[in-house]
Amino acid sequence: MREYRIAAIPADGIGPEVIAAGLQALETLERRDGGFRLSVTQFDWGSDYYRRTGVMMPADGTDQLKPFDAIFFGAVGAPDVPDHITLWGLRLPICQGFDQYANVRPTKILPGISSPLANVGPGDLDWVIVRENSEGEYAGHGGRAHRGLPEEVATETAIFTRVGVTRIMRYAFALAQARPRKLLTVVTKSNAQRHGMVMWDEIAAEVSKEYPDVTWDKVLVDAMTVRMTLKPQSLDTIVATNLHADILSDLAGALAGSLGVAPTANIDPERRFPSMFEPIHGSAFDITGKGIANPVATFWTAAQMLEHLGEPAAAARLMAAVEKVSGEGIKTPDVGGSATTMEVTEAVCEAIRSSNI
Template identity: 50%
Template sequence: MTSQKIAVIPGDGIGTEVVSAAREVLDAGCAKHGVTLEYTEFDWSCRRYEEQGAMMPPDGLERLRGFDAIFLGAVGWPGVPDHVSLWGLLIPIRRTFRQYVNLRPIRVFDGVQSPLRGAEHVDFVVVRENVEGEYSEVGGRVNRGFPDEAAIQESIFTRVGVSRIADFAFDLAASRRGYVTSATKSNGIVHTLPFWDEVVAERAAQHPDVRFDSEHIDALAAKFVLQPERFDVVVGSNLFGDILSDLAAAVAGSIGIAPSANLDPTKQHPSMFEPVHGSAPDIAGQGVANPVGAVWSAALMLEHLGHAAAAADVVAAMEATLAKPETRTADLGGTAKTADVTAAMVAHLR
């Protein structure tokens, strides 16, 4: 089989640690199924920004274009503002490569204690619109330094953008339990969210076998806590999907196990896979980071690349380690180190 090319960006903090761990597990899973991956590592990070004034080189995006996928650890470090690190690396990658789907699976695994009572059967997916919405580049600031200084940020919702994310959500739900919930706030945001509702409803009509409802974001956030087991696929705008997916990860027991995929479903461009826990400077270098979020992200990458059996085995290795107290990290109430959890997953795969 021809090898598939993976661009690896470990990034900052625990990103370097969990990427190394995930690659060990990924290689074990690939070896079992005869899958060949070829890695190229890039040192693009906040450290690079401090040394050279940019998160990545001017031709960085062009360098990434020929890869089959991108595997990212984390970006962010004290001293470098978050908007600098994100807009200098992560967001340009998402937008240049039309990664309009941000996919966040949420599960409560056996052995993982949710902070909520009765949440043992939670298994849903947040589908976040990833390239427009509230996170547009349109806007600016006027009268800087004066008492009447003002900032304006425009939200951009297009029919194409809302339609394609809705279609992705409905297609995904059709392969799961057949239920989509759309996040909105059309009772308070007078233009963009009624438009979102209209377009999502139009797309729902094209998927009659999928049950559909719409929830205002405030009520939906409450139901994530009170009734998380009711959801199957939740679709939301860039901002709403961002907030809901982190809330959902907390419901699942730890943000340390939460994965994400930034997808171009057309596969015309490379998609990017990353855990959502961030660079966690407070624990970086201590060997205690939870590698499960990165490993699950690697499994999503395998599935996207067409290796469903290998992906399923990697997830099974995760499940086996999470089920045992001795192979759970401190964020899950255990005492295992990153290396312990990694070794257990590799052993399971072999």
């Protein structure tokens, strides 16, 4: 039997609720499939851990995670802890420490879920956004001087390296090549950012020569928001910088009906370290504990994790179950339903057990 070690970090807000739902679905898949087993270890890192210890995770946190095959992450952030502490204390050290440089965010309109876009339904919006996840605007370089004085200054330095840009372009072109439409859109802002983003454009053109069967175009990030809302059918695979893709992928989730259905994979394509899989909806403290958090993003994230682990059949079965349940109208309130987290989870698990999925 194939066995995989999974580190589960539920963390903050609705994170524990949706990770519990995801693990329940994965356990159901294990029993149905019979060919693999997930050995799950839970870590209590996050804002509660920070309140107790003054850190979001132990100093040797990444060392503890290295032996695992994948990381199943909930959400990070709390109203009483500054966002830069929660983000730089837990999620980013894992992403950057394990060089998870490809952030992959698929988006599509699931059956039974309505897009806010007029006359757009399933099949009209089916994208994968590839986000450069290790440098760019989130490199963490810069500083502040003369704090509290009128002349106080803060700098935030975006870093673009040839290695970093080339590898994310190759990843995006290869992903586009593997999809039926073989279509890639490169997002840029080289009209105003005349150094790093011009290099971004140049490297995109260089890498494109390695993938002659991929059709690609280049769009400024502000124009991209217009294209996403007015011409969603014109897009398929998208690659953008750390900041630009962070923003655009939230827009994509909203256009697909809710951030509650949007997944993320933080991938180390070379598989030197464990990759991390998480829903993108955040900690959502406004609904924490109410039992209405949408688990679909976590199920989809779990499917991404299964694909990465080499279990595509189980991943496909999980997504088929999710689409069956959403198509039947068993949905949480954020997508127009009245079901609870547990009701959606139980329905998905029952669909997995069904012989026709």
